[in-house]
Amino acid sequence: MSQLTLIIVTGLSGAGKSLALRRLEDMGYYCVDNLPASLVPAFLERCENANPVITRAALAIDSRESAFGADWDKLLDWLTQSGVSYRVLFLDSRDDVLQRRYVETRRRHPHAAGGDILYGIAHERAMLAKLRERAHAVIDTSGLKPVDFYARLEEALALAPFGQPLLLFMSFGYKRGLPVDADIVLDMRFLPNPFYESALRPLSGLDEAVKNYVMSDPCAPPFFDAAENMLRAALPGFAAQGKQRVMVAFGCTGGRHRSVAAAEEMARRFAGGARTVRCFHRDLGAEAEDIRERFHPEEGKP
Numbered sequence: 001m002s003q004l005t006l007i008i009v010t011g012l013s014g015a016g017k018s019l020a021l022r023r024l025e026d027m028g029y030y031c032v033d034n035l036p037a038s039l040v041p042a043f044l045e046r047c048e049n050a051n052p053v054i055t056r057a058a059l060a061i062d063s064r065e066s067a068f069g070a071d072w073d074k075l076l077d078w079l080t081q082s083g084v085s086y087r088v089l090f091l092d093s094r095d096d097v098l099q100r101r102y103v104e105t106r107r108r109h110p111h112a113a114g115g116d117i118l119y120g121i122a123h124e125r126a127m128l129a130k131l132r133e134r135a136h137a138v139i140d141t142s143g144l145k146p147v148d149f150y151a152r153l154e155e156a157l158a159l160a161p162f163g164q165p166l167l168l169f170m171s172f173g174y175k176r177g178l179p180v181d182a183d184i185v186l187d188m189r190f191l192p193n194p195f196y197e198s199a200l201r202p203l204s205g206l207d208e209a210v211k212n213y214v215m216s217d218p219c220a221p222p223f224f225d226a227a228e229n230m231l232r233a234a235l236p237g238f239a240a241q242g243k244q245r246v247m248v249a250f251g252c253t254g255g256r257h258r259s260v261a262a263a264e265e266m267a268r269r270f271a272g273g274a275r276t277v278r279c280f281h282r283d284l285g286a287e288a289e290d291i292r293e294r295f296h297p298e299e300g301k302p
Helices: 017-026 037-049 063-068 072-081 095-105 117-133 146-158 208-215 220-240 258-270 284-295
Strands: 005-011 030-033 056-060 085-092 137-140 166-173 184-187 245-252 276-281
Touching: 005 017, 005 117, 017 030, 017 056, 017 085, 017 146, 037 056, 037 072, 063 117, 072 085, 072 117, 085 117, 085 146, 095 117, 137 146, 137 245, 146 276, 166 258, 166 284, 184 220, 208 220, 208 258, 220 245, 220 258, 245 258, 258 276
Parallel strands: 005 056, 005 085, 030 056, 085 137, 166 245, 166 276, 184 245
Antiparallel strands: none
């Protein structure tokens, strides 16, 4: 099965598995929804014997597999021993967002005893905790529009060769909620906010002027030195626990200035080594729209 690339899409109900599978199908993957884990070996054999051979496949597996006594660790260990190049993609979302999606669509959560959606979400989180730990990529779909979700999905699949641990740095704004896919969260709100400097407000942490402003504060250099040392000390432990990726999230109020500069600075410090490093900014665009609407509402009007 050395020719086959397998994507296993899993995660919380309502987090976007069906949307991910449709996108993967558009990308040329042979997709199957809700295939029981016990049938995966037979499915892969069928892919290998197909004419022409199927070299890219994607499976969506959810928590209802528990009814079949699914053993996630056993399945993933078998895939590794069989030499299959596979990646587990786990889709997550905040509880309030998942609850709202079920209320709006009037669907019943598969684990909502007596109609209690939040109970169902909590129960499902516990069921999938071990599978989440073994995921190669975790995507928080809480505030993602479909086009942004597609970009994150494609980025997650192309981050690095299969089996290579990833180091991800991200920025976010606390006003839009904590990222549920982060392993470490560092708060940058102890630094002066460039938002209150009229010349810097329309810029972002990607601009040199904002980077220089953030780094010029006396507290910034020792903070980044300490954060770098902490992370370098922790990475071997993460690797020993079998983590496929480590995501470090930097937060500020809006997610456009301080957190962006911080994520970029830390990514710069870890770039250039053997480890694959990526950086992305969750709320950069959304905060730019908020600033424009608050301070320049006339822009964008017809």
